Amino acid sequence: MLTRIEWSQADAETRQRLFERPSLGSDALKVAQSILDDVRARGETAVREYAVRLDGWAPEAGFRVPQTELKAAADALSGDDRAAILDAANAVRTFHAEQGYRSYEVETWPGARAGRRVTPIDVAGLYVPAGTAPLVSTLIMLAVPAQLAQVPRIAVIAPPCKGQGVEPTVLAAASLLGVDEVYAIGGAHGVAALGLGAAGLPKADKIFGPGNAYVAAAKSLLAQSPDGAAADLPAGPSEVMVVADDKADAELVAIDLLSQAEHDVLAQVVLVAYSDAFARQVENEIERLLGDLPRAETARAALANSRVVLVSSDDEAAEAANAYASEHLIVQTDDPRALANKIRHAGSIFLGPWTPEAAGDYAAGPNHALPTAGAARAYGGVTVEMFQKTTTVLELSQTSLQTLGPVVERLATLEGLDAHRLAMVLRRQRKADR
Incomplete structure (x- = not known):
């Protein structure tokens, strides 16, 4: 049974403790800092040592994947897989095409012209998780906005499978998207190499993409360093909150919770329910569905860090949702849009029983690279604007x-x-x- 509280009966300290993310208790910052310091001091030698130990992959020829290998992976795709990747990319491109800063010029005083010029960053580094689950969708979500922003150099890093290089579907997707610079390296050491320009990797101006707690920590530390790359947003282990009233379908609620729990042992899922009876229905469905999941062990570990919040009204549900500031928020209530309008803090919101978060993860259009661990109070998801910068121009x-x-x-x-x-x-x- 998931840990549960009644929202109206919980004091501020209990609420805060309830919503602590499991990754906050890890040693990620300490480990990432030691890796960054080592890479600064010893450069490629340090990067290669970490790659051998953690990735089992450090080719003598370098970490960059040959373009011939990218093309071969794309050629080996089935027609259906190729179409799925391209169709998803098209939907993401359609959604993001409306974004982007605009250049303009105005007269602020008689004879004083002030303008804003928009230019892309020079080098965008994209982190694509590909260790236990090759996230082709993340490559789409990051590469398409970068291309729309007209970034001249896009460098992708992806964790290799142990001793085998990058998973072929990630390479195939890169080829189909026209991204030809892919490096077989991941983790905090890969982020360090990309952020500092070591071991043959370019020095990125900004690093994008979600990752585990160590990747998120490395990005954060680099962004605070004078010689490091900027970061897009705090994006660590995945999380979802599902708000569901008693009329919701318990099976659909359960599978939405499991779809996040299967990501990572440090993922977190939260159910906001209007009755304990419904919460128990969902828990029963979770247990039943777990039996058929290949990643059931990962999901069970994540569920140990997960929660049930019992509320008595939409206002309480909105209060709980704003307090948690979830990466993903699914609303399955009688009037989901009305409830969503009361919620200010969420990375992405999914309305109604026919809108699984999985649609947003893959092909609906909105970006799935979103703020985690409560950062949705101050951040949104990845946008075209994140790949751009503005320069003001003044002439008197x-x-x-x-x-x-x-x-x-x-x-x-x-x-x-x-x-x-x-x-x-x-x-x-x-x-x-x-």
Whole structure:
């Protein structure tokens, strides 16, 4: 039976403890920091040692997968698999095509023109989990927005299967998407190599993609380092919250919970139910469905960290959902849209009984690279804008100095920064002297 509480009876400390993520208790930050420090100090030698020990794969020729191998993997795909990858990519492209920053220019003072220019980052590093489950869908979710942003260099890293290189379906998807730079390396050491530009990998400006607790920690630490790559968002072990009233289908609720639990032993699932009787129905369905899952052992481990929250109203359900700030939020209630409108914090929301989170994971269009561990309070999922940056451009005329100048001079005086004031005064004097 999953750990459960009644929301209305729980105090703030109990609620906070209930929603602690299992990955927070790991040694990921400490381990990732030691790996980053080692790669900084010893470069490729350190990367290769970690690759041999953790991946069982460190070819003498380098970590980059030859383009001939990418093409061969694509050619070996069945027609149905090829169509599924391309159809999913098309849906993701259609959804993300509406995104992206825009360039513009306005006149802020008479004769003062201020504009914003949009350019892509130079090198995007994409992390594609491919150890126990080759996530072809993650490659689609990351590569398509990068391409729409017109990033000139896209470098993919993916954990190799033990002693076998990257799983062929990931290589095939890369080939079909037109991504030709793939490296057979994963984990925190792969992130370190990509973020620092070691062992033949390019130095990424920004690293994208979900991963385990060690990958998430390495990304976070690199983003805090002057010599490291920026990170897209906090994306660690997967999680889902399902809000379901007594009219919901218990079997569908159960399989939605299991679809996240099977990701990772550190994944977390939360059921928000309106009665204990319904929660027990869902638990019975979970136990029945587990028997047929190839990854049942992983799912059971994740379920040990999972929760049931009992609520008595939509308002309580919304309060619980906002407190958890889930990566994925599934709403199976009588009026799911009305309840969803009360929820401010969630990476992605799935409405109604016919909308499994699995659709979002693969081919519906919205991005599945989402914030975890409560980061949805401040972050959204991966977008085209994340692969872009903006630069402001300002051009003043002599005319603008007469209106803008006194304001700049006064504010500089207020702040006690006299060189700032003089930078404007001297220009205004030059105009007066002419």
